[in-house]
Amino acid sequence: MRIRKPYVAGMFYEANPELLKKQxxxxxxxxxxxxxxxxxxxxYQIFGLIVPHAGYMYSGPIAAHAYHILSQSQKPEYVxxxxxxxxxxxxxIAIADDDVWEMPLGGVKVNADYAHCxxxxxxxxxxxxQAHLYEHSIEVQIPFLQFLYGSDFEIIPITMLLQNYExxxxxxxxxxxxxxxxxxxxxxASTDFTHYEPxxxxxxxxxxxIERILELDPRGLxxxxxxxxxxxxxxxxVMALLETAKKLEYKNIKLLKYATSGDITGDYSSVVAxxxxxxxxxx
Numbered sequence: 001m002r003i004r005k006p007y008v009a010g011m012f013y014e015a016n017p018e019l020l021k022k023q024x025x026x027x028x029x030x031x032x033x034x035x036x037x038x039x040x041x042x043x044y045q046i047f048g049l050i051v052p053h054a055g056y057m058y059s060g061p062i063a064a065h066a067y068h069i070l071s072q073s074q075k076p077e078y079v080x081x082x083x084x085x086x087x088x089x090x091x092x093i094a095i096a097d098d099d100v101w102e103m104p105l106g107g108v109k110v111n112a113d114y115a116h117c118x119x120x121x122x123x124x125x126x127x128x129x130q131a132h133l134y135e136h137s138i139e140v141q142i143p144f145l146q147f148l149y150g151s152d153f154e155i156i157p158i159t160m161l162l163q164n165y166e167x168x169x170x171x172x173x174x175x176x177x178x179x180x181x182x183x184x185x186x187x188x189a190s191t192d193f194t195h196y197e198p199x200x201x202x203x204x205x206x207x208x209x210i211e212r213i214l215e216l217d218p219r220g221l222x223x224x225x226x227x228x229x230x231x232x233x234x235x236x237x238v239m240a241l242l243e244t245a246k247k248l249e250y251k252n253i254k255l256l257k258y259a260t261s262g263d264i265t266g267d268y269s270s271v272v273a274x275x276x277x278x279x280x281x282x283x
Contacts, residue, residue, distance in 0.1 A: 003107070004098045004129065008136040012055040013143055017104045024147045027060035032259050038071030038148055040262025045281035046073040047250045048187040052274035053083060053137040053234075058261050059192065059274040065256040066276040067144045073167035076186040078111060078154050079145060080118075080175060082237035083137030083190035085161035090131020092162035093171065095119050098129050099157065101139075105146040111154040116183055118156065122174035124167055131159050137190040137234065145188075157236055165222040172218070172243025179248065189241035191234025199262050202273045203232045206258065213277060214253055218242040245279050248254050252280040274277070 006015075016022040028037050049066040054060035070183035074081065085094070097112040119125045132138065138157045160169070179185045193209065205228055212221040216238035225235045232238075245253070256276040262268035 001100065002098045002129065004096065004101045006103055006140055007134055009104055012136055012140050015104050020104050020143055021118040021147065023056055023060070024143060026123060027056055028068060030061035030064070032159060032257070032263055033061035035249065036222050037069070038068055041072050042074050043072040044069065046186060046188065046278060047068055047248070047281045048245060048279040049279040050189050050191065050238055050241065050275065051141060052192050053140050053190045054272060054274065056140070056194055058264055058272065062257050062259050062274040062276050063144060064249050066278055067148060069256065069278050070186065071148050075149050076153060078114060078182060079186050080156045080158065081141050081188045081190065082158045082160065082240055083135065084158040084163065084234040084237060085131060085135055085136040086137065086233070089134055090159070090161070091126035091171070093125040093167060094128035094131030094159045095125050096129045096132045096157040097127050099141065103142050103146065103189040105143055106151045108146070108151050109144055109154045111156055114156045114178060117181060118158070118171070118174050121177045122170045124170050125158065132157055135159050140248060141188050141190060159177040160236040160240070161243040165219055165239060167234045167242050168218060168239035171240040173247055175240065175244040175246035180245070182210060185216040187241050187244060189234065189237040191232055193232050193275055195231040195233065195272050196246070196267045196270045199260055199268040199271045202260055202271050204276070206273050210255060210258070210275065213238060213242065216242050216246055216251060216253060241279070250279055250281055252282065
């Protein structure tokens with residue numbers, strides 16, 4: 001059995017299971033979070049989330065907004081998690097097909113058949129678990145999902161070192177085809193927004209990116225990120241999600257929360273910005 005061990009447990013989030021549960025509860029109840037714990041019900045039909053991936057101290061409350069609304073949707077059988085590749089290790093676009101990702105709250109199965117479907121249909125994504133060994137952007141989503149569902153779901157992890165528009169379009173189109181085959185899937189696209197700039201600059205630049213996301217305009221997002229030198233680290237994963245949503249004709253997207261590290265630390269001179277969004281299946 002091929003097991004992927006956690007890379008940032010004890011750093012980005014608590015390694016002890018009980019402390020981790022309390023930490024996640026704290027994210028939901030934080031003044032920047034939704035202010036309440038998840039509510040298991042089927043109020044919404046949710047297709048996708050955009051969430052941050054910093055340490056829980058900084059971005060956990062922002063991510064909690066997305067996971068709170070996900071808790072009010074039917075539990076998905078599959079979760080495709082797409083994140084940027086920060087380490088530079090591995091293939092330009094890499095899909096893991098390990099058997100299990102071991103986490104403090106238990107192991108989560110990877111659906112290798114689903115992974116191979118995306119790889120084959122995209123013609124651009126490699127099956128490469130090595131690219132995931134030192135990457136945190138996907139890993140930090142899993143404890144939130146386990147807080148909602150235990151380990152009763154399967155993941156398909158995708159890292160993107162290559163984040164141009166064409167690559168993202170091809171991943172998005174492949175995802176749409178594979179979702180039509182496998183069904184019952186939620187896509188989680190992971191990104192942080194502007195990095196290490198004064199808060200006024202971050203808010204101004206991120207507003208441009210957020211406007212394109214809310215218009216479900218992946219090409220426009222790519223253009224504003226490049227033209228305005230926005231240091232958004234996961235624009236490729238976000239474009240892939242938007243492309244999939246367009247292909248499947250899901251048009252209802254909502255910004256849930258935007259905040260910066262300055263809102264946590266009080267230092268607004270050099271911030272990292274975070275945002276959470278949800279895409280619904282129905283209007």
